[in-house]
Amino acid sequence: MPAKKRCQFTGEERCNSAALRIVGSCPHCRSDFCGSHRLPEYHNCTNLQDCRQQAFDRNKAKLESERTVASKMATA
Ligand SMILES: [Zn+2]
Ligand SMILES: [Zn+2]
Secondary structure, three states, rough: OOOEEHHHHHHHHOOOEOOOOOOOEOOOOOOOOOOOOOOOOOOOOHHHHHHHHHHHHHHHHHHHHHHHHHHHHHHO
16 A cells, blocks of 8 residues: 655645545646645646646637627628
8 A cells, every 4th residue: 555645735834634646636736735735726836827827828719719700790
């Protein structure tokens, strides 16, 4: 049996909770966290900026494509 992983949250206080298996692993920074720190927002994820930017770009592209459709419908 592998040793239980600890939450790798590093803030003002270290977290002593056990890291969650699978779902506790952050895909952005590849560290393991407990249930309360697993979201990028809660562990100061080093790659949070990147993932925010990606979400922003995706959203922008979506809005632009919707606008294109809407303007086509308006001129039709
Ligand atoms: Zn934690
Ligand atoms: Zn992370």
